[in-house]
Amino acid sequence: MSIIFYASLFLFGLAAGSFLNALTLRYSPERNFFSCISLGLSPDRAGRRSHCMQCRARLRWYELIPLVSFMLQRGRCRSCGARLSWQYPAIELAAAALAVGIPIFFSAWYGSAGWWSGIATFEAPGWYYGFLFLWYLAALAWLAIVVIDIRHYLVPDELNVALLALGVGIVALLAAYGGALPPFRASFLKHYALLFSPSFLQGTLAMHLAGAVAGGMFFWFLxxxxxxxxxxxxxxKLALASGFILGFPDIALAAMFAFIAGGAGGGFLMATGRKKIGDKLPFAPFLVLGFVATITLGFPILSWYFELLNF
Ligand SMILES: [Zn+2]
Known part of the structure; x- marks a missing residue:
């Protein structure tokens, strides 16, 4: 039963990733990101149908199957043999992994016993499915932001607004139903969060508002x-919207991770001769890496650190 549930999520994620590829590849800075949705859904307009970027041959349905087409064609266009971007399978796989990984992560995060571990058998309440879906959409928005920043060196406003709106949904659900969840899970740092935040910042709304203010102010100053x-x-704006989703003090740890990753990544790109000092470097990928590292590794890393200090 749960195999079928997660296999369906994986297939749904592949389709979402394929759609996300089309959106990010059709995006250009003069265009609203979400207007690419209507472009993607209206194949009647000449040339807007999915085609090879090289020879412009229209793709048949069997060339549009996520992952499978890329593997069968060994990463090349069937018509002209041009190499297809690795972005196609990478984003499809990432979106599928997130669709499966997010529910599994949160079930593990909230503990192995309890209704939150019964999502495959639909024992969890409806709001929890909504909560997981909002998190999935936020993850897709982060993924789109990474791709677009690497391609265009900018983060579209409309994606930051979408992130903030998703954050409002996530925080509203937590404020309304979070009391039903195990204690010390409001922050991805669990009880270590209490070390860094005064008591007036520990309510759901206060904690997330503080995250938005801290993330926005800090990066604005920079x-x-x-x-x-x-x-x-x-x-x-990305730090502000994501700070609202993550809350305080999580956003502060995320910023620290982002600078470590940015320093290491920038150093690597310069050492391998792909970038020079003074070259533009997209920062959003490192920020998103910081968010993901905080969510998945924030608590283990802090536990390890404080054990080292015998705290
Ligand atoms: Zn081609």
Whole structure:
């Protein structure tokens, strides 16, 4: 039963990833990201149907099957043999892994016993499925932001607004129903969060508002220091919206991870000669890496750190 449930999620995720590929590849800075949805859904307009970027041959249905087409065609166009971007299978696989991974992660996060572990048998209450779905959409938005920042060196406003709206949904569900969840799970740092946040910041809404303010202010200050060179306003808005989703103090740890990853990533790109000092470097991928690292590794890393200190 649960195999069928997770297999369905995986297939749904593959389809979502394939759609996300089409959206991010059709995106251009003059266009609203979400207007690409109507472009993607109206194949009648000439040339808008999925086609090879090289020879512009229209793709048949069997060339559009996520993952499978790419593997069968060994990453090449059937008509002209041009190499297809690795973005196709990578995003499809990532979206599928997230569709399966997010429910599994949250079930494990809330503990192995309890209704939250029974999502495959539909024992969990409806709001919890909504909660997981909002998290999935937020993860897809982060994925789209990573791809677009790498391609265009910008983060579209409309994706940051979408993230903030998803955050409002997530926080509203937590405020209404979070009391039914095990204690110390409001922050991905569990009880360590209490070390960093005063008691008036520990209510659901206060904690998430503080995350938005801390993330937004901190990166806004940095963008002023950098005078828009290293960090654009898109990164500031991304930190604000994601700070609202993650809450405080999680966003602070995420920022720290992002700078460590950015330093290591920038150093690596320079050492391998792919970037020079002064070259533009997209920062959103490192921010998103920081968010994901905080969610999945924040608590284990802090536990390890404080055990080291015998705290
Ligand atoms: Zn082609």
């Amino acid at each position: 963008s002023l220091l950098a005078r828009g060179n290293a960090m654009g306003l898109g990164d500031v």
